Amino acid sequence: MNAHPAPPPPGDEHDTVLVVDFGAQYAQLIARRIREAHVYSEIVPPTVTAAEIAARRPVGIVFSGGPKSVHVEGAPRIDPGVYELGIPILGICYGAQLIAHQTGGRVDRSGRGEYGRTTLVVDGDGGTLLHDTPAEQPVWMSHFDAIVEPGPGQRPTAHTADAPVAAFEDVDRGLYGVQFHPEVVHTPHGQQVLERFVLDACGARPTWTMASIIDTSVDAIRRRVGDGRAICGLSGGVDSAVAAALVHRALGDRLTCVFVDTGLLRLHEGDQVVETFHRHLGMELVTVDAAERFFAALEGVTEPEAKRKAIGELFIRVFEDAREQVEGARFLVQGTLYPDVIESGTAHAATIKSHHNVGGLPDDMDFELVEPLRSLFKDEVRTLGTELGLPDEIVWRQPFPGPGLAVRIIGEVTPDKVATLQRADAIVREELRVAGLERVIWQSFAVLADIRTVGVMGDERTYGWPVIVRAVTSEDAMTADWARIPHEVLEAISSRIINEVAGVNRVAYDITSKPPGTIEWE
Ligand code: XMP
Numbered sequence: 258m259n260a261h262p263a264p265p266p267p268g269d270e271h272d273t274v275l276v277v278d279f280g281a282q283y284a285q286l287i288a289r290r291i292r293e294a295h296v297y298s299e300i301v302p303p304t305v306t307a308a309e310i311a312a313r314r315p316v317g318i319v320f321s322g323g324p325k326s327v328h329v330e331g332a333p334r335i336d337p338g339v340y341e342l343g344i345p346i347l348g349i350c351y352g353a354q355l356i357a358h359q360t361g362g363r364v365d366r367s368g369r370g371e372y373g374r375t376t377l378v379v380d381g382d383g384g385t386l387l388h389d390t391p392a393e394q395p396v397w398m399s400h401f402d403a404i405v406e407p408g409p410g411q412r413p414t415a416h417t418a419d420a421p422v423a424a425f426e427d428v429d430r431g432l433y434g435v436q437f438h439p440e441v442v443h444t445p446h447g448q449q450v451l452e453r454f455v456l457d458a459c460g461a462r463p464t465w466t467m468a469s470i471i472d473t474s475v476d477a478i479r480r481r482v483g484d485g486r487a488i489c490g491l492s493g494g495v496d497s498a499v500a501a502a503l504v505h506r507a508l509g510d511r512l513t514c515v516f517v518d519t520g521l522l523r524l525h526e527g528d529q530v531v532e533t534f535h536r537h538l539g540m541e542l543v544t545v546d547a548a549e550r551f552f553a554a555l556e557g558v559t560e561p562e563a564k565r566k567a568i569g570e571l572f573i574r575v576f577e578d579a580r581e582q583v584e585g586a587r588f589l590v591q592g593t594l595y596p597d598v599i600e601s602g603t604a605h606a607a608t609i610k611s612h613h614n615v616g617g618l619p620d621d622m623d624f625e626l627v628e629p630l631r632s633l634f635k636d637e638v639r640t641l642g643t644e645l646g647l648p649d650e651i652v653w654r655q656p657f658p659g660p661g662l663a664v665r666i667i668g669e670v671t672p673d674k675v676a677t678l679q680r681a682d683a684i685v686r687e688e689l690r691v692a693g694l695e696r697v698i699w700q701s702f703a704v705l706a707d708i709r710t711v712g713v714m715g716d717e718r719t720y721g722w723p724v725i726v727r728a729v730t731s732e733d734a735m736t737a738d739w740a741r742i743p744h745e746v747l748e749a750i751s752s753r754i755i756n757e758v759a760g761v762n763r764v765a766y767d768i769t770s771k772p773p774g775t776i777e778w779e
Contacts, residue, residue, distance in 0.1 A: 271297040272316040272461040279303055279323030279333050279351050287319055287440045289634050294452045295463035300599060307338030317345045317459030320352025326402050327358040345431035345458045350400055353434030360408035367405050368419040371398035375417050384414035384426045386433060386453045390446040396437035397444045467644045474629045478507035487627055488583050489590035491516045493530050495654050496592030499638050502645040503629045504590045505540050513541040513583045517575050520548025521661030524679040533651060543582050547575045555670040561779035565611050568660045589624035593631050655700045664779040668707030678705045680758045681724045685750055692746045701728035704778045712762035721762030724754055729776055737771040
């Protein structure tokens with residue numbers, strides 16, 4: 258299993274806490290919470306050996322939760338040598354049970370199991386993790402098995418109705434466990450528990466701050482690129498924007514950004530990129546107006562996968578042409594994030610859509626890659642972007658698919674249809690922004706259908722295009738729900754689109770979650 262290739266080390270000046278991922282969706286969240294305590298954290302698979310962990314020299318280790326029972330065959334284990342390294346370990350949920358199970362305690366199906374909000378009762382002084390939290394407090398639980406007897410030397414520090422050992426510690430061996438999930442927001446004192454572990458039990462130095470991330474990255478980029486030159490494809494999205502701003506800080510005008518205007522962008526998006534990066538931040542910027550080439554490539558293409566393929570291929574070609582204008586660039590900057598690094602290692606099921614990422618260029622392009630965001634989470638990237646002087650409109654931009662509006666126009670893509678959709682889309686986003694819903698909503702946009710419907714305007718019959726409004730809430734785009742937008746806002750969107758966008762005479766709202774729908778229509 259190679260699900261968690263390591264990002265580049267953050268430099269010796271930062272202490273590291275490793276999170277062993279036992280298969281729950283919580284491992285990333287745990288790592289993020291630890292970083293919120295200003296301690297660098299990375300995720301490793303359960304197959305990691307004690308020797309591999311020792312080589313990374315972490316100051317602490319966290320075992321995440323996981324979906325299995327320690328008693329079932331194939332349940333993930335950790336190399337028992339890890340307990341002998343003298344590095345403090347915190348087990349969470351399955352992780353706590355695993356510690357008890359592997360060190361002489363007993364884990365059993367004790368009662369009904371606990372799911373959701375549960376009251377935790379602190380025993381005695383609460384020990385290292387709980388001593389400064391209330392004697393009774395709500396925590397988030399999700400377990401069937403429970404630790405019924407801790408291992409030798411492990412002192413229970415809290416219990417609940419169904420978990421006699423809901424927290425334990427063995428300070429001498431550096432073993433800590435909590436049955437509840439301190440990383441979720443439903444555990445109000447959870448962040449304190451994690452901080453007590455990393456700062457007190459592990460003695461980690463809280464050096465992982467934005468200023469230190471910038472300094473460390475700038476040094477690393479300078480070391481890697483030396484006196485060479487780099488180019489960066491800008492998509493207008495937050496990841497490539499922050500990567501470019503960071504590399505610009507390190508290399509100045511030895512970085513040239515390339516922005517390909519595919520003609521499939523949102524209203525005024527191209528102008529905004531030029532304004533921000535060239536005029537405002539003073540970066541070298543090559544803009545390629547390739548709209549005609551993209552429309553030509555899309556002529557007569559209606560099948561969604563065929564559209565994606567045509568756009569992806571042409572993008573590479575255009576980028577290669579633009580590269581000729583940037584002499585001697587050997588390095589290519591990409592905005593790969595830590596979740597991409599983690600996820601690219603996992604085996605994927607069926608291809609639902611072939612994703613084309615602007616800037617996601619093929620390996621054989623003969624560049625050396627510079628990926629300065631490879632160890633960062635999205636929220637860290639946003640904070641970094643603000644720190645580097647990028648405007649809110651870029652830093653808080655919603656995700657936008659690489660193939661752009663082409664996958665929001667059903668049927669053939671033409672310049673006229675793009676212009677129609679751009680206007681409708683701008684209205685959707687503007688009305689949601691005015692209603693203060695912009696950051697609550699993961700993505701909001703308009704889709705242009707290739708059917709026409711009958712309507713009546715000013716006593717005249719109309720025969721026009723319907724626009725479908727799509728707005729979803731989501732954590733990570735893997736699942737999504739349709740946003741419960743107030744009816745007044747939907748009304749404003751509908752009436753403005755029909756009045757302001759010629760050719761459109763009907764507006765529908767998409768109330769499909771993902772699954773079964775996807776977020777985009779194609
Ligand atoms: P779906 O439509 O599959 O999309 O639910 C999930 C998320 O991915 C975005 N998306 C893309 N992003 N290149 C991208 O960079 C693509 O080809 C692409 N297709 C979809 C989509 O907007 C949503 O956020």
